[in-house]
Amino acid sequence: MLLQINNLHKDFKRGKETVHVLNDLSLDVEKGDFLALMGPSGSGKSTLLNMIGGIDRPSSGSLIFDEVPVHDLSEKGLSQWRADHVGFVFQMFNLMPVLNAWRNVELPLLLTKLGSKDRKTRSLAALDLVGLSDRATHKPGELSGGQEQRVGIARAIVTDPDLLLCDEPTGDLDRKSGDEILDLLQALNEQQGKTIIMVTHDLRAAERAKKVLYMEDGKISTTRNI
Amino acid sequence: MKYLRFVMTNLKRNKTRLLFTFLSIMTAFLMFGLLSALKIAFSAGADIAGKDRLLTLHKVTFTQPLPISYGRQIENIDGVEIVSHQTWFGGIYKDPRNQLPLFPVEPEKHLQIYPELKLLEGNLDDWVSNRQGLLVSKSLADRFAEEWKVGDRIPIQTSIWRKKDGTNTYDFDFVGIYQLGEDLDDGGMLMNYKYFDESRAFGGGTVGWYVLKIANPDDSAQIAKEVDKLFENSSAETKTSTEEAFAKSFAGQIGDIGKIINAVVSAVFFTMLLVVANTMSQSIRERTGEIGVLKTLGFSDSKVMWMVILEALFITLISAAVGLLLAKLFVDNADSVRKYFPIFYIQQKDIVVGLIIAAVMGVIAGLMPAMQALRLKIVDAMRKVA
Structure with a gap:
């Protein structure tokens, strides 16, 4: 078991009212899983993804990742844990506009003890894996949306994390580019054994996952194996 | 990194x-x-002023000369170790715009009173023994580096001290470059008083001001009082203060x-x-x-x-x-x-x-x-x- 989520609650205060975004949610994720999280807006998909990625903290409940109680880690501990174990793929790509493709991919490696040569070798290898080695010196502004997302995926996998968290990775792409990204994620799951949790509104994207979880009112309402 | x-x-x-x-x-x-x-x-x-040095100037203004005989009298005061003197020469090099702060001094005594004077180039013995020897501060030497080299003969005019031969050009042997301590530069030039005094057409036997090295800086006020008392009611009354106080009051004028x-x-x-x-x-x-x-x-x-x-x-x-x-x-x-x-x-x-x-x-x-x-x-x- 890679990830065990038990009785997770997340509450927000909105004025005097308390909003329960996640409501006693439990979930087990196996190594090598590819989960798609679907559901209407406000159902808690992104909040759940934030909890799993350690960028937000639960109000209560536990989140155990490979026997590490992520919910108990300090801020510094969480940062290190994210750097070591999690790769993030964003809807808006979120690349640094001032850095070229390989420097963007290199960013997470700055947190490792690798020397500059090794960092460059690994960054270029990650770009090669996503089919963008010929665009290594291009800045994000010089790339298409699909290419930017590939750089984003290269950045997410360059540290060889156990878990990839994708927040609507095809949400800002045309259909062809979206399909290419989904092909890539699927390949990473099937060939590299990466565990992927993907939030999506797109049924076609969800169909690439091994399991689709529907969320409603802060809970997982239905689970469907594909 | x-x-x-x-x-x-x-x-x-x-x-x-x-x-x-x-x-x-x-x-x-x-x-x-x-x-x-x-x-x-x-x-x-004020920066180059020593705590153990006093200046004795004419009471009216520092541009008025003092008799050279004062030096011997000041030397007899208890606590005074060395007495030397300086005079404003008013040097000009080639063009009146090139004003030079040149001072006739007594080389041996000057070196005793200013032990921090450090020679960067040249020979101090040449300056002491050569009446026409000229020591130049580093900043001035740098300023005229293209024209002046140690060993050169340099003609310098004066706007004040006409010579006995009717000219106003003094010839000097550039014998060395100095600075004060490790990093201080007074921007001046030093010549031998003997050459100055024997050459000038008027004012012989007078000096601009006296520099006194005293044994104990704590006695400076007392010694200053004694010096000024010595020349009270004379034709050239004096005003004695520490070098630092003089420099500060001079700067304070503006x-x-x-x-x-x-x-x-x-x-x-x-x-x-x-x-x-x-x-x-x-x-x-x-x-x-x-x-x-x-x-x-x-x-x-x-x-x-x-x-x-x-x-x-x-x-x-x-x-x-x-x-x-x-x-x-x-x-x-x-x-x-x-x-x-x-x-x-x-x-x-x-x-x-x-x-x-x-x-x-x-x-x-x-x-x-x-x-x-x-x-x-x-x-x-x-x-x-x-």
Whole structure:
């Protein structure tokens, strides 16, 4: 078991009212899983993804990742844990506009003890894996949306994390580019054994996952194996 | 070091803003450098003044001469170790615009009274033994480096002391270059009094002022009183004070330049601090999303904070270094200014102080935006991106 989520609650205060975004949610994720999280807006998909990625903290409940109680880690501990174990793929790509493709991919490696040569070798290898080695010196502004997302995926996998968290990775792409990204994620799951949790509104994207979880009112309402 | 490139790249993201910030800070430190040199120009006398040295001048004005016989009388006062004298020569080299602060002195006694005088080039024995020997301060030697070399014969005119032969040109043998201690330069020239006194057509047997070396600085007030009492009711009454007090009162005639300069520099630096802090805050606000991404990737809060401080530190340090370098280049080549302020240079100490101010300014200016970045929650930052 890679990830065990038990009785997770997340509450927000909105004025005097308390909003329960996640409501006693439990979930087990196996190594090598590819989960798609679907559901209407406000159902808690992104909040759940934030909890799993350690960028937000639960109000209560536990989140155990490979026997590490992520919910108990300090801020510094969480940062290190994210750097070591999690790769993030964003809807808006979120690349640094001032850095070229390989420097963007290199960013997470700055947190490792690798020397500059090794960092460059690994960054270029990650770009090669996503089919963008010929665009290594291009800045994000010089790339298409699909290419930017590939750089984003290269950045997410360059540290060889156990878990990839994708927040609507095809949400800002045309259909062809979206399909290419989904092909890539699927390949990473099937060939590299990466565990992927993907939030999506797109049924076609969800169909690439091994399991689709529907969320409603802060809970997982239905689970469907594909 | 591995974050340095990223920090530098971030700095360059808005080139216009970078240029204007750079120019503002650079100009401030250019001004700091120039004003430091000006401060030296006004206060150098006090800096080179010794606590164990007194000056005895004519009571009315220091331009009135004193009889040479006073020296022997002053020597007899208890506590006075050595008495020597100096006179204003009013030197001119080639062009009246090249005014030179040249002083006829007694070489052997001068060296005893000013043991900090350090020869950088040449031979002190040549100066003592050669009546026409001329010692030149480093700054003056540098100023005339293309025309004067140690060993050269240099003709210098005087606007005051016409010679017995009716001319007003004195010939000198350039025997050495000096400075005071490790870093002080009085911007003057020293000649042998004997050559001066035997050549001049009038004023023989008089000196400009006396310099007294005393055994105990604590006795300076008492000795000064005794010296002045000695010549009370004479045709040339005296006024004796410490070298430092004289230099300060001389500089004070045109106001407390040091305080004025410090006030101007402080105001400029405070304004710069606000400019840099504002620029950095703006830059960080624009990058809220990117900071969120960095934190998501695993950059800790403190790491992000230090990167922001490093950015501010870089811009202030590089701009300050360029500003100080330009100031140094200007001051080193400001011969036209040196005509009016012979001691006009930037001390190494002031360059170091400038860089320290730049570093402190960088850290303070970066601190507020750095705290913004430190406190930024990833979810809030990412919400702004979306």
